[in-house]
Amino acid sequence: MSATGQVRHWDTTTSAVVMARLGPPGDVRFFTPAEEATADALFNQLLDQHEEPRVPVVALVDARLARQDTDGWHYEGMPIDPEAWRRTLAGLDEDARMRCGCLLAEATWPQQARLLQSIQNLGPTPWRGMPATQVWSLWTRYACSAFYSHPWAWDEIGFAGPAYPRGYKNMGLNSVEPFEVRDAHPTDDPTRGKEGHR
Numbered sequence: 122m123s124a125t126g127q128v129r130h131w132d133t134t135t136s137a138v139v140m141a142r143l144g145p146p147g148d149v150r151f152f153t154p155a156e157e158a159t160a161d162a163l164f165n166q167l168l169d170q171h172e173e174p175r176v177p178v179v180a181l182v183d184a185r186l187a188r189q190d191t192d193g194w195h196y197e198g199m200p201i202d203p204e205a206w207r208r209t210l211a212g213l214d215e216d217a218r219m220r221c222g223c224l225l226a227e228a229t230w231p232q233q234a235r236l237l238q239s240i241q242n243l244g245p246t247p248w249r250g251m252p253a254t255q256v257w258s259l260w261t262r263y264a265c266s267a268f269y270s271h272p273w274a275w276d277e278i279g280f281a282g283p284a285y286p287r288g289y290k291n292m293g294l295n296s297v298e299p300f301e302v303r304d305a306h307p308t309d310d311p312t313r314g315k316e317g318h319r
Contacts, residue, residue: 131282142271143272159224163237198255205259
């Protein structure tokens with residue numbers, strides 16, 4: 122069942138928040154147009170969003186930064202999040218110019234992937250004056266928080282949406298609600314036995 126299939130069980134505030142995420146993304150207020158393009162390429166790579174429809178991660182992260190809604194902390198070796206975002210996006214474009222001869226958003230998918238992998242491979246070594254592991258943490262924290270706040274991602278992972286105010290009635294290990302789907306074991310192949318599967 123789709124996460125939004127439970128909308129009748131949500132209170133007005135919950136319903137408004139969730140359904141707004143399915144509407145057109147708001148105007149970008151924090152990122153510049155150049156930063157928006159770079160962030161979009163970054164998030165598509167991190168979340169493996171090759172084609173439409175895509176969860177509008179840039180818009181969700183931008184809205185969060187515009188509201189100054191950070192995690193409330195930052196690593197000692199890193200600037201505060203808004204500054205860290207500006208610095209790291211500029212650094213990505215500088216690296217892309219050196220390696221690919223263009224901005225990150227203009228590079229091919231494989232070029233983008235190799236560039237990002239080279240940064241992740243640095244581990245705690247500095248990248249652009251900041252520990253690469255902490256830069257990677259900044260990017261993935263914001264990317265995953267935005268991605269999994271969206272109902273399309275809920276459907277992908279089998280999350281039925283907010284349980285408030287309905288709540289849960291089947292508490293306990295391996296108990297599921299009537300609207301939930303049991304987890305499949307990673308070795309279960311849903312295509313096994315279907316025609317054409319080898």
